[in-house]
Amino acid sequence: MALAVNAAAPTIAYSGTSGAVPSLTSGTFSPPAGLLLVAVILDGTSSLGQTIKVSDSTGTVYWYYPSERNEWGPATWLVGGFLPNAATNMTITVAVNPGNNVNIDYAFKVYSITGVTQGQYPFGAIDNGRGAGNPYTTPAGLVTTRANSLVFFACEDFSTVTGEQETSGSTYVAMANATAVIGAAGYKAVAAAGTAVGWTFDPTGTGTTDFAWCALEILEPLAAAANPGYSPPTTIPTNDPVDPASTSQLVATKSGVQTGYGG
Numbered sequence: 038m039a040l041a042v043n044a045a046a047p048t049i050a051y052s053g054t055s056g057a058v059p060s061l062t063s064g065t066f067s068p069p070a071g072l073l074l075v076a077v078i079l080d081g082t083s084s085l086g087q088t089i090k091v092s093d094s095t096g097t098v099y100w101y102y103p104s105e106r107n108e109w110g111p112a113t114w115l116v117g118g119f120l121p122n123a124a125t126n127m128t129i130t131v132a133v134n135p136g137n138n139v140n141i142d143y144a145f146k147v148y149s150i151t152g153v154t155q156g157q158y159p160f161g162a163i164d165n166g167r168g169a170g171n172p173y174t175t176p177a178g179l180v181t182t183r184a185n186s187l188v189f190f191a192c193e194d195f196s197t198v199t200g201e202q203e204t205s206g207s208t209y210v211a212m213a214n215a216t217a218v219i220g221a222a223g224y225k226a227v228a229a230a231g232t233a234v235g236w237t238f239d240p241t242g243t244g245t246t247d248f249a250w251c252a253l254e255i256l257e258p259l260a261a262a263a264n265p266g267y268s269p270p271t272t273i274p275t276n277d278p279v280d281p282a283s284t285s286q287l288v289a290t291k292s293g294v295q296t297g298y299g300g
Contacts, residue, residue: 040187040257042208042224043072043149047129051144051214060132063147070123073150073159073255074098077222078131079193079212080112080143087133091116094128104253106165106191111249113165113191113220119155144218146210150187154258161186161254164234171198171246174205177235184230185257192238192250193220200241207236227254 047063068074076091087107091100098118105114131145153159164179179188190209194201201221203209209223227234238248 039185040150040152040226040255042187043068043151045069045072045149046147049144049146049210049212050131051218052142060130061143061145062130063128063145065126065128066147067125068120068123068127068149070121071151071153071155072120073117073153074120074129075115075117075148075150075189075253075255076129076131076145077148077189077191077212078114078116078143078145079191079218079220079222080133081193081195081218081220082142087112089114089116089134090132091118092130092132094126094130095120095122095124097121101160103160104163104165104251106167106249106251108167108249110247111167111193111195111220113193113249113251115189115191115251115253117160117253117255119153119159120149121155142214142218144212144214144220146212146222148189148222148224150255152257153255157256157258159256159258161256163251163253165249165251167247167249169246169248171244172204172237172239173246173248174237175235175250177233179234179252179254181227181230181232181234181254183254183256184228186227186230187224187255188227188234188252189222189224189255190236190250190252191220191222192236192248193218194238194240195247195249196245198240198242198244198246202239202241203236204239205235205237
């Protein structure tokens with residue numbers, strides 16, 4: 038079964054203020070069993086030392102933090118985890134420890150992905166960067182490691198330029214509020230392994246931009262005979278295991294404190 042984005046997802050959640058907002062919870066949604074959930078998180082007023090934690094109302098999702106660009110100004114994260122069982126009126130919560138900044142303004146969108154195998158580690162190549170331009174085309178630094186991947190991006194613009202678009206062929210949504218969040222989230226289906234993937238951020242507004250972005254490959258499952266042997270935990274332990282087949286995972290504790298810098 039090919040990877041696909043399922044319609045079961047909450048609406049985009051916005052903190053809606055440039056203030057101390059310790060956590061933000063999505064609206065409810067009722068996803069079927071066996072999905073991979075991917076949360077795209079944007080922060081328009083980031084600071085050094087900032088960390089995040091993602092949790093869910095079912096308490097059954099084991100969240101990984103594989104890709105980020107987290108520095109002063111704009112910050113982005115891509116966080117994912119398997120949903121083992123169907124859920125009714127489920128919510129997802131993102132909590133931010135603001136580090137050096139008491140004024141934070143953030144938003145997140147959740148994607149639901151079908152066609153995954155819960156016995157296999159789902160994350161492949163990652164990429165991230167920061168740059169300016171209107172439009173701005175990123176380096177194509179992510180090279181897919183398996184055929185038929187979905188490659189996701191998160192983009193935040195630390196400027197006042199409005200009308201965010203991604204124009205290199207992705208399926209995307211703009212994410213913006215009235216204060217500081219100006220960005221987008223989306224994905225591309227990539228048929229061939231070894232494909233270099235980049236993005237073009239092209240706002241409809243004029244002016245100087247300052248983009249931070251990150252990207253993450255979601256892998257099509259291997260056939261059972263080729264499964265490298267990763268098994269998900271039966272209970273949620275204190276620390277994430279390191280997948281021996283992955284060279285791109287940023288290891289994080291279950292509490293959501295990332296140990297890798299995306300720069």
